[in-house]
Amino acid sequence: MARMKFLCDAERCIECQACVTACKNEHEVPWGVNRRRVIVMNDGRPGEKSVSVACMHCTDAPCAAVCPVDCFYTTADGIVLHDKDLCIGCGYCFYACPFGAPQFPQQTAFGVRGKMDKCTFCAGGPETAGSRAELIKYGTNRVAEGKLPLCAEMCATKALLAGDGDIVADIYRKRVMTRGGRPQTWGWQAAYGEDA
């Protein structure tokens, strides 16, 4: 069974924020809520690297583990979603998430999006796919239409990959091989030391 994954290739990411605005565009995410953002390390110095981060759709999702009302569920292809009708907006998932993915709207604490909001892998939520209710609470459901998250589909350099983990890994592996074995992979040096 396929398992949906994001992968951001830091060698290709250029901090252009297309993923961020594509998400806003697709789901009309309000000002102040960022389901996806670009994180920069060593900003303005040699070694500058960036990655685009959103909900990583963990297999054993910490957000779900701590949720006091158990509003999280995982689709059969590994997308972590939640039911906003159940969510109480407590923010405990925000504590638990290693990526800072959960977002809480600034203005309307208990409005339409007053509950926790996060990346849905463009797979909507527990409302009828394509319904108005789903759109307003969760955004569009591209996955149900056979499309992948728009952030990855529009990535300027195809740094951000999304899809079945096997295919994503294939694409990335081919790229790393093409790079001629140079250890350009982000995190490589941290893992194996400077000389590796």
Place this chain on the structure above:
Amino acid sequence: MKLMKKSAAASGISAPGLLGKAIGRRTFLQGSGLAVGGAVVAGSLPLTMVRKAKAAPRVAPDSEIQRVKTICGHCSVGCSTIAEVHNGIWIGQEPAFDSPINLGAHCAKGAALRNHGHSQRRIKYPMKLVDGRWQRISWEQAIDEIGDKLLEIREESGPDSLWFAGSSKANNEGAYLQRKFAAFWGSNNCDHQARICHSTTVAGVANTWGYGAQTNSYNDINKSECIVMCGSNAAEAHPVAMQMILRSKENGAKLIVMDPRFTRTAAHADTYVRFRSGTDVPLLWGILWHVFENGWEDTEYLRQRVFGMDRVREEVAKWTPDEVERVTGVGEEALYDVARTMAENRPGTFVWCMGGTQHTIGSNYVRAYNCLQLALGNIGVEGGGANIFRGHDNVQGATDIGPNPDNLPGYYPISEAGWQHWCRVWDVDYEWLEQRFDQAEYDDGRGGTVKNMNAGGITVSRWIDGVLEDSDNIAQRDNIRAAIFWGHAPNSQSRGPEMKRAFEMLDLLVIADPYPTVSAVLHDRKNNTYLLPAATQYEQAGSVTASNRSIQWREKVIDPLYEHKSDGEIAYRLASKLGFADQMFKHIEVRDNVPVPESILREVNRGAWSIGYTGQSPERLKEHMANQRHFDVVSLKAEGGPLDGETYCLPWPCYGTPELKHPGTHVLYDTSKHVMEGGGNFRANFGTEYEGENLLAEDSYPVGAEIQGGHPQFDSELLKQLGWWDELTDEEKEMAEGRAWTTDLSGGIIRVAMKHGNHPFGNAKARAYVWNFPDPVPVHREPLYTPRYDLVEDYPTYEDRAVFYRLPTRWESVQARDYSREFPLIHTSGRLVEYEGGGEETRSNPWLAELKQDMFVEINPADANDAGVRDGQTVWLEGPEGGRIRIKALVTNRVGRGTVFTPFHFGGHFQGEDLLSKYPDGAAPYVRGESTNTATTYGYDAVTMMQETKTTLCRVIPA
């Protein structure tokens, strides 16, 4: 832990029914983001008069959604996108994976395009200032009043008293009509963004080898072994180009970035060279010094295809590593490394952008880049080239056939011959057109006199001086008294405080734009100021020329919102009021006041022979757009299918008539292909010899050429000499007799020349020595405002000139004073990825505006400490001419010590004051800030009048 779904009982609850049946995916997306960012204004308008930006929520079964392929309206990469439209509303945006240019990719701006389809922060209907307040008026009233005023000013001060900025954001058809409009009004006083973008590039490369354009393409970089980027921050300015650059790098190409600022592009480089802003010529000569020293130049290539490199060699010899380091700050080892990398990794491409062009000697920089590439034999080869990344989406097209003050569409000169040619194409009487112009003669700046019809008009960089300068000093009848900003942001031009005064002195100011722009608010005008709502690129169809010269067809996504009108319609309505519409639109189809874009393009096809804008009929372009998938990503060539062998969207030159089926030219001057397959050679545009030296190519010619060597441009005489004349049809003969290939309206001369494998524009050498430039060999001259005043004596700037593009222009009198003590920091400027140009459009898009909410200055930690400034603190940045801006400090190592950087997209604040109250209600952009150009200074290129916005001085103090 396994998460279980709750069982059947719950599923019953969510069964469809409560919400009605499942509806197609896109219920109209309500502008929740908009409501947060600011007031929603549409509600306050009388709705019957206004096409609303937003319709009620709707149900859209998939089958009713129209998918329209269009082209992004931001930079010149030319990304396709698919707009989903339902009931005239742009409801979704999908990636166009089929486009060989972007493969579906976008940057932040491209991924946010849909907002333009329901933006409420636009001018919504024509308005005028009445005693300092914006008042709504009708289109009829606006055109009437503007027209009457223009005619009155014309009567009093002549046609040159109107100056207008056209637009590099208009489609080719709109830009062409803007140029034609100026011509029929009787003036050359029109210009557009290219002047302050790549004018020095266009002049530099055209004078070196033929055409003023990117020689290769973004895609072709995949074939490069070495990529050098100098003054180009593609990661922010052309993000999707980075897709090709990084792919090439993955395949082993070396990426070298040379820039005063450690840009996001530099972050991906193998080698980064930081140098002092304003010293590109020494930097390049420093590299070339090592090339010559080690014998890395391509001697055979130079013998066959390059003129005057020996003269360059003499200048380069002066730039020893020590002297280069003294001037640029870059040591010998770094430049040796660059030179060796380039020499060992051929073909290599050289990319430059505004960092290389916006200087008082920008045209010298450009030619220094050219000389290096020529020495290495990198021009006219796949994977090599001068990959000049243009700025706006259609700045290449607007340069080619748009509102330029110093040439006519297709770069035909404004001499009588050029006008005669276009008069034949337009089918108007030359004498009639000539009478439209001022008949007096004025100083031409070279000791003679000239009529204004044949004198370059006032440029966009200097319009303010056209207003402010004493009229006795201007080489036209009177000052500029009326200005039209037709798709142009003023905050991208230098000298803000003087611009404010110029705006205030105008008798008439008209702004035609989707957004109010800074032109509407910078000044304190009370009356005689009009806003005309012009449609965006997504609200009008037309062709658009990407940087690589591919001409893509941009479909109209939606009808113009509110009361906006297309550029064509505005031109038509104004021309009608001014009384020359019948002549101007003689052969252009007009339906309901809207000129038909296909019909306009066909007129261009009939006239722009010189640059091969003739083979790209609307039908061919549309067929290319429909078959995008067939084109190879690296070669841009169609493999199989109906367009087999053609290059994507027929990059100009696509010679001859559409029927000739020229495939377009992917790589310019490439002798490895037949001319009918896009091959070529350098252009013979400067005669056949210079002071006894041969200028024609030697033993170098495109594959299959019958004349195996250099030859001049083709004309009827040459055809006869060659015995090829009788290959023309009788009809062609009649039109070609006495004509050159550029003025033969039958296209016969081109057809026959190319049939014999020869290039119609001749076959010559590229010129490393450009004798018609102020510096025939590029030399270094210190910036007017230099931090190294000690070098001025060795490297002084030019003498002042009394008449240059009609205006007195200063160089040495500015440089005469040393400002470097009071203003110790170099102030340079550039782009951010989120915004574009003056930024009005992008700062009005909440998805983008949220990402950068403050204008800022990047300052090195050492300089920040010297100035007593902390990260995030509000500071004043003050320029030596008195302009000052109140902005945030961003303390970072991205800039070196002694240099600060500001982005130029902000506007809406002026010297500490927020101009919000001056915008029409609800039309102010979400994010406003100081314009960097409030603090920039005087300084212009001696060939093109390019402004200096990359190297000036400033000081930063806590606010």
Place this chain on the structure above:
Amino acid sequence: MPNKSVLALCGAGCLFLLSACGDVTMYEPGVYKGKHDETATEEAVQQRSGDLRERAQSGMTDR
């Protein structure tokens, strides 16, 4: 003892009432309590996996 019979009766009554509620569950921590999502099921996933695979091939690769 009237109390005992009342209690027994109550007990029987409660048991009777409870027997009518077939799906009473104890609180299970960690188990999703929200609405069912049709598109999360194995069936739905299997249906779309081919399309998603094709989409990734056309959109994520360098072509």
